[in-house]
Amino acid sequence: MHKNIAVIILAAGKGERMKSSLPKVMHNICGQPMLAYVLSLTRTLKPKKTVIVLGHQYEAIQNKLPAEITAVRQRKLLGTADAVREALFKLKGFKGTVLVLYADTPLLKKESVDKLLEYHTENKLDATLLTARMNKPKGYGRIVRDKYSSISAIVEEKDADDFEKEIKEINTGIICFNKSSLEAALKKVRPDNRKKEYYLTDTIKILYKNGKLVDGVKINDIHEAIGVNSRLELARANLVMQQRINEKFMRSGVTIADTYSTFISYGTRIGRDTLIYPFTVIERDVRIGKRCFIGPFAHLREGTRVADDVTVGNFTETTRARIGAKTLIKHFSYIGDAAVGARVNIGAGTVTANFDGRSKHTTVIKDRALIGSDTVLVAPVKVGRGALTGAGSVIIKNIPDNKKAVGVPARILKGKR
16 A cells, blocks of 8 residues: 555547547446546555546546546646646645556556555655557657666657657656656646647656656566557457456466457456356356356356356357356357256257347246256246246246146146156
8 A cells, every 4th residue: 555645547538549439448448448447456556536637528437437536627638737737736735646647558557556656655756657668669758868877858759859769668658756846847848849738748857857856667568558549459458458357367266268269358256167168258247156167159248147066058148147056058048137046957049038129027947947948938937946848838927846838838737847
């Protein structure tokens, strides 16, 4: 936990390269908006206050923010220094370290931010930059150092000369400042660049010229520096985040047969000794128990809850479904808005017809029921404990415990199953 810090998150950009009506920072990466990753990271730092600067589609983003986040609006997009100046109005009375983050850098790790903050505070610096080394640093600001290897400036690529463009060390955009030093430097920032904007990066040159202490911390994982400004960069970030998620599950005892064809959303929970086969998609808000077999070509959608020792097999889709322990759903099924008990066997081609054209309804299948192949369960409907449906049946009425139903529409046969 870091003492006496405040966080400013910059999220005012239009994101024109996304070619989207959706705000850039609300685009999903592994089932979660990229902004949510930055907010989650910020929360772990336990700052005194967090201020987010919004501009384009202000209300659409503000409505999604947690209550503890303070939002300010940059009415004219005059650059990052102007955005930080707007945020500082909400930090009056605060004295300490101001950490500046960007809402479009979702791959940044807490370990890197911790390292940056610790180095900054231990050395009592006026500004500390998070830098990275890139062999092809196109699009990023370059770190300029003096003959003593001290950081003397950041030059944005659009303003860089040929020599500066050859520099491999880049600015990730993540900077922490002593608040009073930041305020003093911001007063001297001028829009002397091609875009006629107020660059936050210009504060580094200003601080250096005034004899202030400026240094940097390099990150090892270059992926953390990826800023998402286009659909192509969104796809790249998604790929990196997916591998992180998959690796985390494997370290916790889950087997993933092919990490490159398995797509698991952020926030999913999976128990030990579960095996995920290739070409499986697991969306957010899914819980899977221990020793399960999922896939291949399975699609577990939001609200799915899978207990221990369950098989959800080939070409099976679930949504808002609760599936009890030791139940088998091995192939070609759709189980939506369903409560399925324990030790149920659901035959191939089973469908819960949950939508009547106006609203969704629930199917209940109790423990040890046997659902024959190609059964259609027209919700709302209940299948009793130990009941059985014949292959190809269409179930439109409740089936009592231990009874058998067959036909279209299904009729309940006399006697026990």
